[in-house]
Amino acid sequence: MSDLREQPDPHALLEWYDRHARDMPWRVGPARRARGDRPDPYRVWMSEIMLQQTTVAAVKSYFEAFTARWPTVSDLAKAEDADVMAAWAGLGYYARARNLLKCARVVHTDHNGVFPDTxxxxxxxxxxxxxxxxxIASIAFDRPETVLDGNVERVMARLYDEHTPLPAAKPILMQYASALTPQSRPGCYAQAVMDLGATICTPRNPACGLCPWRRACAAWDVGSAKELPKKTPKKRKPTRLGIAYIARRVDGAWLLEQRPDTGLLGGMLGWPGSDWADAPAENPPIRAEWQTLPTEARHTFTHFHLRLTVKTALVPMDRTPIRGHFVEAELFNAEDLPTVMRKAYALTKAA
Known part of the structure; x- marks a missing residue:
């Protein structure tokens, strides 16, 4: 069978994409592009930042909320940091939100609000x-640049039956992907190869019978598609412990603290707490009679698992916090908190 295998044809993939392109709120589909419509680089950039390590399903509502509230990069550049961080809450990987603002402000200030096109x-x-x-260069500006995300890595590994494990395989897979990137319609091609990985060449149970590159696929030819891409085993994630102090004043106000700009959840508003360590030290933010809840708030970050002991207290009006500040009940919105802080809050509501 190997002697009969075709060469992968970018144009065959583009024909498939013209019929099967996914509908995304940030995307200008092939029919509109053929009529001369061009993607807004701001929306392409926004979507790509949000989609880093996050699913399309999780991103859609955030993307629509952000672009409705800040429809241009200059609008975003002028936004208050706290507003952007609150709007990002729940999407995770909060360094992305800080970089989003930094980038928007550079584009606004140094590029007159226009994204560069190279x-x-x-x-x-x-x-x-x-x-x-x-x-961004390919999708927004039709530059023949090569995209290599997780979907494309999987497609290339199978297309060429590449068994070198990731991440060592990345340069090899980039070479394969670069050789296939066409000069014609590179923006559509970039989205096509990502769509192929997301909808047909999926991690489990790939739908090889529907694939436009099936007869060019070396892994399909030898029956190894489900094994690829190979991955180097990940190290076991450690577990860290911490304490979250949730204090409410008798008038209903909540004691919150803005985290430092650097580090996990940087710049986000949350409950005052201890360090996250093997044996965190008590560090209450206000003098109070603290009660420990019987259950923990548990959350997994990229590199570790976190188990938070949640302590609650009701404090009088004249008590001054050591750190943090009280937010009036009518101004408090739990949805503005990062996910791990919302989990701790949910435990207090259920207690």
């Missing part, structure tokens, strides 16, 4: 790495 200029912006620069 890979080299895009990668110089805050928070934009090689993949994102290539994605």
């Amino acid at each position: 890979y080299d200029a895009l990668i110089a912006l805050p928070g934009i790495g090689p993949y994102t620069a290539a994605a």
